[in-house]
Amino acid sequence: MSIHRRTRPAASVYAEKAIEVVIHLCGYSAILFIIAIFGFIGREGIGFLSTHIVGMFTQTSWNPTHDPADFGILALLAGTFWCVGLSLLISVPIGLGSAVYLSEFAPERTREILKIVVELLAAIPSVVWGFIGVMIVNPMLQALGAQVGLNGLNGAIVLALMTLPLLVSLGEDALRAVPDSYRQAATAMGATRWEMVWRVLMPAARRGLLVAVLLGVGRAVGETMAVLMATGNSVRIPTSVYDPVRTLTATIAAELGEAVRGGEHYQALFGLGVILFIITFFVNLIAEWTLRGNRST
Amino acid sequence: MDTHPEAPLQPNAVPAPSSGSAADGVNPADAHLGTRRRTESVASLVLLTATLMAALPALGILGLLIIRGAPALSFEFLFTMPLQGMTAGGILPAIVGTLWLVGVSLLFAVPVGVLAGVYLSEYAGESRLSRIVDLAIVNLAGVPSIVHALFGLGAFVLFFRFGTSILAGGLTLGVMTLPVIITSTKAALQSVPQSFRLASWNLGITRWQTIRHVVLPNALPGILTGIILQVSRAAGETAPVLFTGAAFYLPVLPDSVFSQSMALSMHVFALVTQVPGLPDSMKYGTALVLVGTVVLFNSFAIALRFYLRRHRKW
Numbered sequence: 001m002s003i004h005r006r007t008r009p010a011a012s013v014y015a016e017k018a019i020e021v022v023i024h025l026c027g028y029s030a031i032l033f034i035i036a037i038f039g040f041i042g043r044e045g046i047g048f049l050s051t052h053i054v055g056m057f058t059q060t061s062w063n064p065t066h067d068p069a070d071f072g073i074l075a076l077l078a079g080t081f082w083c084v085g086l087s088l089l090i091s092v093p094i095g096l097g098s099a100v101y102l103s104e105f106a107p108e109r110t111r112e113i114l115k116i117v118v119e120l121l122a123a124i125p126s127v128v129w130g131f132i133g134v135m136i137v138n139p140m141l142q143a144l145g146a147q148v149g150l151n152g153l154n155g156a157i158v159l160a161l162m163t164l165p166l167l168v169s170l171g172e173d174a175l176r177a178v179p180d181s182y183r184q185a186a187t188a189m190g191a192t193r194w195e196m197v198w199r200v201l202m203p204a205a206r207r208g209l210l211v212a213v214l215l216g217v218g219r220a221v222g223e224t225m226a227v228l229m230a231t232g233n234s235v236r237i238p239t240s241v242y243d244p245v246r247t248l249t250a251t252i253a254a255e256l257g258e259a260v261r262g263g264e265h266y267q268a269l270f271g272l273g274v275i276l277f278i279i280t281f282f283v284n285l286i287a288e289w290t291l292r293g294n295r296s297t
Numbered sequence: 298m299d300t301h302p303e304a305p306l307q308p309n310a311v312p313a314p315s316s317g318s319a320a321d322g323v324n325p326a327d328a329h330l331g332t333r334r335r336t337e338s339v340a341s342l343v344l345l346t347a348t349l350m351a352a353l354p355a356l357g358i359l360g361l362l363i364i365r366g367a368p369a370l371s372f373e374f375l376f377t378m379p380l381q382g383m384t385a386g387g388i389l390p391a392i393v394g395t396l397w398l399v400g401v402s403l404l405f406a407v408p409v410g411v412l413a414g415v416y417l418s419e420y421a422g423e424s425r426l427s428r429i430v431d432l433a434i435v436n437l438a439g440v441p442s443i444v445h446a447l448f449g450l451g452a453f454v455l456f457f458r459f460g461t462s463i464l465a466g467g468l469t470l471g472v473m474t475l476p477v478i479i480t481s482t483k484a485a486l487q488s489v490p491q492s493f494r495l496a497s498w499n500l501g502i503t504r505w506q507t508i509r510h511v512v513l514p515n516a517l518p519g520i521l522t523g524i525i526l527q528v529s530r531a532a533g534e535t536a537p538v539l540f541t542g543a544a545f546y547l548p549v550l551p552d553s554v555f556s557q558s559m560a561l562s563m564h565v566f567a568l569v570t571q572v573p574g575l576p577d578s579m580k581y582g583t584a585l586v587l588v589g590t591v592v593l594f595n596s597f598a599i600a601l602r603f604y605l606r607r608h609r610k611w
Contacts, residue, residue, distance in 0.1 A: 016505045020420075026409045027416025030433040030479060033472055037440060040451035097347030105341055106348070114352055116599060121355035123526075123595040124588060125533025126442070127562045131584050132358060134569050135577070164351050192333055194340035215439075222441025224536040225562075229570060249443045249536075256447075256540055261455070273447040277440065284439035288432060 038277060045270030052271070062235045062246075064255065064265040071268050073275070078237045079152070079245035083227060084220045086156030086241065087163065092213060094160075095167025099212075102168065103175040104197055115169070122165035126225040133158040133230025146242040150232035153241040158230045159223060163216040170215060174208025175201055207290050214287040218280050224249040248272050359592070362585045369582030378548040383564075383572055386548075388583055393550050394463070394558030395590075398542060399531045401467025401554060406474045407524060413475075414482025414520070419508055438476035442536040445473045449541040464554040466542020473537055474527040481523025485516040518605045522598045529594035533587060535562040545571065561587045 049056070052071050059072025098118075102111050137157055138149030146153070178201050186196035202209070232244025233254060246254075252269050259266040373387055380386030421427035449469030459465040489512050497507040513520075535543075543563040551558040565587055568580045 016503060019505055023412045023416045023420060026412035027421060027430060029409055029413055030430055030437050030476060033475065034433045034437050034440075036452065037437075037444065037448045037472075040456070041444065041447045044451060094347045094350050097344050098351040101341075101344035101348040105344055114348060117352040117355050119599065120359075120592060120595060121352070123529055123533075123591050124355070124358070125530075125535070125562055125591060127533065127535040127565050128584055128588055131565055131569050131580070135580065136358075136361065161354050168351055192337040194337045195333070197340075218439050222439070222444070224441065224443040225566065229566070249441060252443050252447065253536055253539060256450070270447055270451070273444050277444050280439050280441055280444075281436055284436050285432075288435050 038274075041270050041273040041277060044267050045272075045274040048264070048267040048271040049274060052268070056271070060237060062251070064259075064268055069264065069268075071271075073248070073272065075235045075237050076246060076248050076251055076272070079231070079235070080221060080247040080249070082152050082238045082245055083155040083159055083231060083247060084217060086152065087159035087220055088213070088217065090156065090160035091163050091167055091216065095164050095216070096171050096209060096212075098164075098168050099171025099175060099209075100197055100201075103172045104193060104201065115172075118165045118168050121161070122169075124162075126162070126223060127229075129158045129162050129226035130229030132161075133226060137230065141242070148232055148242070148244055150230060150244060151242050152231060152238050152245040155227045155231035155245065155247070156241075158226045159220045162223060162226060163220050166219060167212050167216050170212035171209055174205040174212060177208060178204045207293060211287045211291050214283055214290065218283040218287065221283065222249060222276060222280050224253050228253045248276055252276075359588070362581060362588055365577065366581035366583075366585030369578040370585065374582060375586070379546070380548070383546055383568065384575055388561070388564060388586065390548055390550055391559040391561045391564040391583075392586070394543065395532050395561040397463045397551055397554070397558055398467045398470060398538060398560055399528055401463055402470035402474060402531045403524070403528065405468055405471035406478050406527070409471075410475050410478030411482050411520060413479045414486060415508060415513075417479065417483045418486035419504070419512065434476045434479055437472075438480070440473075442473065442534060445469055445537045446540055448472070449537060454541055460555065461540070461542060461544075461557055462555045463542050463551055463558055466538040466560075467554070469537045469541045470531045470534060473534065474531050477530075478523055478527055481526075482516075482520050485519025485523065486512055488519060489515045518601060522601050522605070525594050525598040525601070529591040529598075532594070533562055533591050535560075535566055538563060561590070 056071050056073045058074070059070055060074045061070040061072050062076060063070040098114075102114060106114065133154050134150065137154045140149075141151065141154055142149040182200050182204055183196060186200045191199065227247045228250040231247060231250060233246050233250060234244035235246045235251075236243065238245050252272050255265070256269050259269055375387060375392065376389050377387035378389055379391075417427060417430065421430065446469065449465060449472070453459050453465035453468050454461055457465075459468075493511050493515065494507055497511045498504075502510075538560055542557060543560040544557045545559075545563070545567050547557060547559050561583070565580070565584050568575055568583055
C-alpha cells in the first residue's frame with residue numbers, strides 16, 4: 001500500500017519561491033528608501049554642511065547669490081520655529097479640546113459626523129491652504145491692522161488649521177485607549193465628567209497626547225507650500241507676529257529652481273534638506289519611542 | 298462600542314451638604330457642589346467651542362470655494378487649453394497632467410506597497426528586522442514633502458537621467474505615498490481572522506496560495522480604501538513635483554511619461570503667486586477643481602469604509 005502523493009509541478013514551486021522573494025524585497029523597500037533619501041540629499045548636502053557648518057549656525061543673513069555669499073540659517077531656523085510655535089499655541093488647545101469633546105462628551109452620531117468633517121479638513125492639499133492664506137487670511141489680517149497680510153501669523157494660522165485634524169484624531173485615539181474601568185471608577189467616586197477628564201483620563205493618556213503633539217510638530221516643521229505662500233518670504237528674525245518670515249522649507253522651494261545644478265547655492269539647499277530631514281527624523285523617532293513606552297506600561 | 302458612562306454623571310443627585318450633618322460622612326467636596334457644576338458646564342461649553350473651531354473652517358472654506366469658484370466653472374474652463382500665459386482659457390493640460398502623475402505614482406506604489414504590507418502582515422512576524430522596517434515606515438511617512446522633492450531631483454531626474462518628466466515626478470509622488478499604502482495594507486490584512494489562514498493551511502494549501510486566494514480577497518476593500526486616500530493625496534501634492542515633473546505653463550498635452558506636464562496643484566500655486574492681475578474667479582475655480590477632486594476621492598473612501606464596517610463577514 002503506497003500513499004499516493006500528488007507532487008506539484010516544479011514550475012509552480014519555483015514561481016511561488018520567486019513571488020516570496022519579491023514580497024520580502026518589497027518588505028524591505030521602506031528601509032531602502034529611507035537610506036536612499038538620506039544618501040541622495042546627503043551626497044549633495046553633507047559636503048557643504050561640513051565646510052560651512054560654523055557660518056551657517058552663527059550668521060543670520062542668508063544671501064546665497066551674493067559675492068561672497070552668506071549662508072547663515074539662524075533667521076530661517078527662527079522663521080520655522082516661530083511659525084510652528086505660534087501654530088501650536090492655536091492648534092494644541094483647540095485640537096486636544098475637540099479630541100476630549102469627541103471622545104467623552106459628544107453623542108455617538110455627532111461624533112461620527114464631526115469626525116468626517118475633520119477628515120475632510122485633513123484632505124485639503126497644502127497648496128490650497130497656501131491659497132487660503134493668500135486669498136482669505138491675508139485680507140483679514142490687513143483689516144486687523146497688519147501692514148503686510150502675508151506674515152508669520154498668517155503662516156501660523158494656516159499651519160494650525162492643517163495640523164488640527166492630526167491632533168484631533170490622534171488625541172481622540174489616545175483618550176479612547178484609556179480603559180473604561182478608569183471612567184467607571186471616577187464616576188463611582190462622584191467625579192463630574194470634566195473632573196474625570198482632567199484628573200483621570202488626561203494623566204492616563206498623557207503619552208498618547210504627547211505623541212499627537214509631536215507628530216503635529218513634525219508635520220508643521222516639514223510643511224512647505226502653505227508656508228511658502230502665506231509667510232511673506234522675508235529672511236529675518238521675527239520680533240512681532242506681523243513680521244513676514246521665511247522658513248527652511250520655503251527657502252528650498254523658492255530657490256531650488258534658480259540654483260545652478262552642482263553649484264554652491266544648489267548644495268546649500270540640499271544642506272538645508274539634510275537639516276530638515278534630521279529634525280523631522282528625530283521628532284518622529286521621539287514620538288515612536290514615546291508610543292512604545294506607552295505600550296509596555 | 299460606546300465608551301461613555303451610561304448615564305450622565307449624577308453629582309447633582311447627591312443631597313446638598315446642608316441637608317445632612319457632617320456626621321453622615323458627606324464628602325466635604327460637596328460643599329463646592331455649585332462651583333463643580335458650574336465648572337462642568339463651562340468646561341463642556343469650552344470643549345464644544347473648540348470642536349466647532351476645528352470643524353467650521355473646513356465647512357467655511359469649502360463653502361467659500363464653491364460660492365466664489367463655481368461661477369468660473371464651465372465646459373470650456375475644464376476642457377480647453379490655457380491661453381495668453383494662463384490669464385485666459387481653461388485648465389485641461391493641468392487636469393490631464395495630474396492624471397498622468399497620479400497614474401505613474403500608483404503604478405509604482407501600489408504593487409510595492411501592497412506586497413510590502415503582505416510581507417509585514419504575513420511573513421515578518423515579531424523580529425528585530427520587522428521592527429526596523431516599522432521604524433523605517435514611520436520615518437518615511439514623516440519625511441517633509443520638500444525633502445522628497447530634493448530626493449526626486451537628485452535620484453530620478455539627475456541620477457537615473459529621467460529628466461524633468463512625468464516619470465520622475467510620478468515616482469517621487471510614489472515614494473511619498475508608499476509608507477501609507479504599506480501601513481493601510483498591513484492593517485487590512487491583519488484584520489482578516491487567523492482562523493481563515495489556519496483552515497486554508499490545514500487543507501495543505503501553501504502560504505502564498507492562501508494569501509492569494511483567501512487573505513487578499515478578504516482584505517481587498519480595506520486595501521482599496523487606503524489606496525484611494527493616497528490617490529487624493531498624490532493629486533494634491535505640489536512640492537514633490539515642483540522640480541521633478543511639473544511645468545508652470547505648457548499648453549500641450551503630454552504624449553509620454555518622458556514629457557513634462559502641467560499639474561492642477563502646481564497651477565493653483567502659479568495662478569496665485571506668479572500671475573498678477575488675474576480675476577479671482579479663475580483662481581477660485583482652479584482651487585475648487587483641485588479640492589473637489591480630492592474631496593470626491595476622500596468621500597468615496599469614507600463611504601467604502603462605512604460599507605465595509607456594515608457588511609463585514611466575520
